[in-house]
Amino acid sequence: MPDLLDSLMPDMHALAGPVLRTSRLALRPLLAEDAAVFHRLINDWEICRRLPDAPFPYSATLATAWIAAAAADRLAGRAEQFALVDAATGEIIGCAGLRMAKGHKSADLGYWLGRAFWGQGYGVEAARRLVEWAFAAFPITRLTATVAADNDASAALLQRVGFLPSGKGSQIFMCRPGQKLPVKHFTLEREVPVVAVPRKNAVLLVVAVALIDAQGKILLARRPEGKKMAGMWEFPGGKVETGETPEAALVRELHEELGVEVAAGDLAPFVFASHPYESFHLLMPVFLCRRWKGKPAPKEGQALAWVAPDRLVEYPMPPADRPLIPMLRDFL
Numbered sequence: 353m354p355d356l357l358d359s360l361m362p363d364m365h366a367l368a369g370p371v372l373r374t375s376r377l378a379l380r381p382l383l384a385e386d387a388a389v390f391h392r393l394i395n396d397w398e399i400c401r402r403l404p405d406a407p408f409p410y411s412a413t414l415a416t417a418w419i420a421a422a423a424a425d426r427l428a429g430r431a432e433q434f435a436l437v438d439a440a441t442g443e444i445i446g447c448a449g450l451r452m453a454k455g456h457k458s459a460d461l462g463y464w465l466g467r468a469f470w471g472q473g474y475g476v477e478a479a480r481r482l483v484e485w486a487f488a489a490f491p492i493t494r495l496t497a498t499v500a501a502d503n504d505a506s507a508a509l510l511q512r513v514g515f516l517p518s519g520k521g522s523q524i525f526m527c528r529p530g531q532k533l534p535v536k537h538f539t540l541e542r543e544v545p546v547v548a549v550p551r552k553n554a555v556l557l558v559v560a561v562a563l564i565d566a567q568g569k570i571l572l573a574r575r576p577e578g579k580k581m582a583g584m585w586e587f588p589g590g591k592v593e594t595g596e597t598p599e600a601a602l603v604r605e606l607h608e609e610l611g612v613e614v615a616a617g618d619l620a621p622f623v624f625a626s627h628p629y630e631s632f633h634l635l636m637p638v639f640l641c642r643r644w645k646g647k648p649a650p651k652e653g654q655a656l657a658w659v660a661p662d663r664l665v666e667y668p669m670p671p672a673d674r675p676l677i678p679m680l681r682d683f684l
């Protein structure tokens with residue numbers, strides 16, 4: 353059954369981008385028809401004076417152009433901008449987004465709220481969701497944000513979301529041309545999974561494979577949002593079920609996760625990982641495989657990437673996998 357918000361949202365198929373939900377908000381891509389509301393909200397000195405790239409007055413033409421540019425930036429992978437929509441009314445209350453650095457290794461967080469929506473925790477709620485999504489959906493290792501030095505509310509918001517002060521500087525704000533104004537910089541690093549001494553020594557047998565294509569590239573899959581270690585890149589595979597051989601488990605997992613058919617005889621044992629996670633000890637035989645039927649497709653919402661062995665280091669991987677990278681690089 354569609355919920356109230358769905359009925360208030362524009363046609364989901366018209367949205368060329370993700371919709372992120374929080375308890376009170378939906379963050380959805382901006383649409384051309386949002387321009388009038390966007391303009392009414394942003395054309396406010398108290399907002400423009402806090403945004404480096406906003407002139408004042410902020411024209412309706414600029415609002416339309418900004419929304420069009422946001423769509424182009426999303427397609428080009430340069431930025432992910434969202435309208436913040438009140439889930440109860442469907443009304444737009446502000447915007448938030450990420451401007452990506454080249455290679456998606458870091459991104460800059462920006463946001464603003466219409467003045468009527470200040471002081472109600474909407475900014476923290478939206479920023480928290482965006483941060484969570486950014487680390488899950490991209491190989492981002494660091495988020496940055498910059499606020500005018502006198503914008504205490506925004507600095508407090510960033511710190512509530514987990515950002516730490518990282519320095520001071522100065523910047524030109526479009527609506528106050530000719531002056532460089534003092535700003536504060538903040539950063540938030542990707543959390544590295546904490547590896548603790550195992551509470552139990554329960555050994556979990558997981559089997560994985562490096563599928564190698566004709567160019568010698570290896571297939572990695574990114575753990576989807578909602579799973580432990582979301583956003584980490586790993587080798588396809590999964591738990592060995594009771595009564596299964598590692599090869600049979602891998603044949604099954606590759607069919608379920610990627611829709612490819614592999615013969616057990618085409619799986620060559622290579623190395624293993626033995627790694628203490630907090631609640632189990634991972635034992636993971638890793639096979640090599642150069643022959644399969646079908647084109648690997650993401651059947652479980654995971655992103656896939658074919659990666660040359662010497663570029664594996666650029667992909668954040670679970671700690672158990674890291675010692676395997678030099679071995680693969682040297683062997684292939």
Ligand SMILES: Nc1nc2c([nH]c(=O)n2[C@@H]2O[C@H](COP(=O)(O)OP(=O)(O)OP(=O)(O)O)[C@@H](O)[C@H]2O)c(=O)[nH]1
Nearest residue numbers: 558559560579581586587588589590591634670672673
């Ligand atoms: N497939 C795979 N799993 C890995 C790798 N490295 C690594 O630490 N693991 C861990 O091994 C376990 C794999 O189990 P899985 O894929 O069946 O399980 P999952 O966490 O996705 O959960 P699920 O049982 O809900 O599907 C996870 O804890 C995963 O984090 C890897 O390179 N490939």
